[in-house]
Amino acid sequence: MDHTILFVDDEENILKALGRLMRKTGYTCFFASSAKEGLEIIKKERLSVVVSDMRMPEMNGVELVRAANEIDPVSVKIILSGYSDIDDIMSAVNGGHIHSYITKPWREADLMITLMNACEMYERRIREKEMLQELKEKNEALKELNENLEKIVQARTWEIKASNLLLNSILKxxxxxxxxxxxxxxxxxxxxxxxxxxxxxxxxxxxxxxxxxxxxxxxxxxxxxxxxxxxxxxxxxxxxxxxxxxxxxxxxxxxxxxxxxxxxxxxxxxxxxxxxxxxxxxxxxxxxxxxxxxxxxxxxxxxxxxxx
The missing domain is CATH 3.30.450.40 (GAF domain)
Incomplete structure (x- = not known):
């Protein structure tokens, strides 16, 4: 499966560094310099992963993630932040809003492993969503089959009763x-x-x-x-x-x-x-x-x- 990742950060040098790092990874990447720009991309693109900086002027990373989840609850959300924000980030992780976080400055190997794991999680979510949809369709088909079967049984029962009544009339x-x-x-x-x-x-x-x-x-x-x-x-x-x-x-x-x-x-x-x-x-x-x-x-x- 091909994956698309969005990076949101108000610091241009951070986005450039991430751009250089991601250039040879095979991922399709988008870069947004504000939360507003990031939300617009989330509305238009099918994203596997959203990576957002924690401290931004318009809204912080957790607020962005909450807004992003309302638009696209399937993509995996990651916060990029310094150590001073760990408590807020862990609270968001425990609340189920974000999948994980990456600290600044990051180690390239750790960042790539985190992104790879996030993409795998996205694939699992897609499979689960497809399986749930398939299960829903099968349940609906089974319900319809049962309803049709009940109608068929009722109709067949009426046919037998009507035939028996006719036969009894003949015998009488x-x-x-x-x-x-x-x-x-x-x-x-x-x-x-x-x-x-x-x-x-x-x-x-x-x-x-x-x-x-x-x-x-x-x-x-x-x-x-x-x-x-x-x-x-x-x-x-x-x-x-x-x-x-x-x-x-x-x-x-x-x-x-x-x-x-x-x-x-x-x-x-x-x-x-x-x-x-x-x-x-x-x-x-x-x-x-x-x-x-x-x-x-x-x-x-x-x-x-x-x-x-």
Whole structure:
């Protein structure tokens, strides 16, 4: 990581000496001759380390560091001062305002070690900040996942309950209108409350999920497609679902506007309800066939009686 260091000192000769020392270090350096100038640089630049003189006319080093921390709390702050200011500096160190201090006159080796350690601390702070941000994002993602999971569980629970209610209605022998209107209403909710129409090719009747909404006309072209493919058909924005018994078309569900979404996922969610409606139409077809057989037998018996 490349590092940038700011030196603030009101003595020009100190800044020049520091400039000569830092020239071959590889660090990018800024030099300010006043606290005001130093704060302006802190606002504009991304700094790793701020080194400030303790005694300056406008504000002392500790005051500068406090102001700098409000602008940039991540960069490492160091005070450059004489021995007479040690008590004030140590108080600032213990208060967490500055990382360390360098005494004047400094030894070049000690100054470079202090700056190197400060740069390493800055890197740790950056990593910690990134890790905290990553942890925050993961916690937010986990929270969102839990909320979505709860919604999914609630939706799935409702789907199962609705399917069971429909199946119970079928087993109780509930009439065609109640069964197909109930099925159309469940499908409508699963599809986002779009209008749904249920057509029984067994009885020739149609039923809707929304009262007062006229049913959609199913043209011959759509009907032929359903009979040939035996699969759901999307026409424009509408979705048509065949209700089958093996390869025979017993009925059709028409979903207005549902063709714009994820049709395979929607069909998967509807699977249990579709099975229930197919079961009812199969029973209805079987009952109709049985009635025809019984009527035929009755007619044969009546004809035989008349002949005798």
């Amino acid at each position: 022998g509930t009439g065609e209108q109640d069964i197909l209107e109930q099925g159309a209403l469940i499908i409508s909710k699963l599809a986002g409350n779009v209008p749904v129409f249920a057509y029984s090719l067994v009885s020739g009747n149609s039923f809707t999920s929304q009262k007062g909404v006229p049913p959609v006309e199913i043209g011959e072209k759509i009907l032929d497609q359903l009979k040939k493919s035996l699969k759901a058909v999307v026409s424009g924005a509408d979705l048509y679902i065949p209700l089958l018994k093996r390869d025979r078309l017993l009925g059709i569900l028409s979903l207005t506007g549902a063709g714009r979404g994820d049709v395979p996922a929607l069909l998967h969610r509807m699977a249990n309800v579709l099975s229930g409606i197919r079961l009812y139409l199969s029973q209805q077809e079987l009952v109709g066939s049985s009635s025809e057989i019984i009527s035929s037998i009755d007619m044969m018996i009546e004809e035989a009686d008349a002949a005798t």
